[in-house]
Amino acid sequence: MRSPDETDLEILRLLLEDARRPYSEIAEHVGLTPPAVSDRVARLQELEIIQHFTLDVDRRKLQNHVPVLLHLEVDPKAVERVFEHISTLEETEHSFQQLDGSIVAHVNAPNQDVHSWFREAIDVADLVSYDIKPLAHYEWNTGINPADFSLSCAVCDNTVTSDGETARFDGEITVFCCSSCKQMYERRYESIQEGAE
Template sequence: MRTLDETDREILRLLLADARRAYSDIADRVGLSAPAVSDRIDRLREAGVIEGFTVRIDGRELSAGLETLVTIRSAPADAADVYESLVDHERVEHVFLTAEGDVTVSARIPDGDVRGLVDDAVGLASVHELSVRVVDRADWSPALGDVDLAVDCVECDNTVTAEGESARIDGTLYHFCCGSCLRNFEERYDRLSEGA
């Protein structure tokens, strides 16, 4: 398992700017062939660095409602459930769970019906406090910075470094910090498979 090099970072920067960019265009910009770019992108997807490709929609052009930031404060024990209930809601664009246990969402709200959205997604009974702010302007600018690949070993949860190993087992790619963790995982996997 190798770390991200500058070519990987540049490929990620180019994809962040335009996820529909042709592999041949990326290849020209990073000095590789298109198949080599495809291989690197496949590796980044298998490692979980790239989760998928998406479309950004300008809700103002679609008259999708008023762009709003809603912060929900609930009981600390309920914060994770509140977060999960908002993640896949059709009106919610972004969800954040803070260390304090607040959940903040960016959502387009038709007719300013914030309480309706919160009641539909979470239920007003679990809300202790609700803060609503109308967004004047917003921009989504993901930054790559000087990141490095931080994969955890599936056996012991240590960070996998350049000395780590990867293995494909029954079609799934697993990453290990060392050969010992790989062997332990394979032995346990074989025992469980035999017992199934």
């Protein structure tokens, strides 16, 4: 199995800059043909390194919303519920649950009265305290670090090197660090399949 390499990393960087960039343009940058780039992108999707292509809307350009940063100190019994609720709000861009149980969220609140919106959107009885700060500017950067660019074995979680192997199960590519892990996975898979019949 070929491990993801520097060319794959460069393809990812180029797609992060512009996911609509034509494969012909990417091919020029990385010294491959457009079909070879397409094959590599398809492989990165099968390996779930690329999960989907998204639209990045600059909500600052939309009317009637103001970007704010919420910092919520939450009652420990309500942390999971509050985090799930704030994460599903239409206005929420990003939400983070910190190790201490506090929650930080970047939201685009309605412009008229942010505090009224907040009290309607969040059950303040679950909060110990909260802080709402308007954002003057924000930027989200998704970086790719070569050190983070590795695959883990489906059996033992070891890093898969160029000696690793792949197999398809139910149409999905699965990666293994060695043939013994692959065989172990195949035996488990066959056992589960036999039990399901």
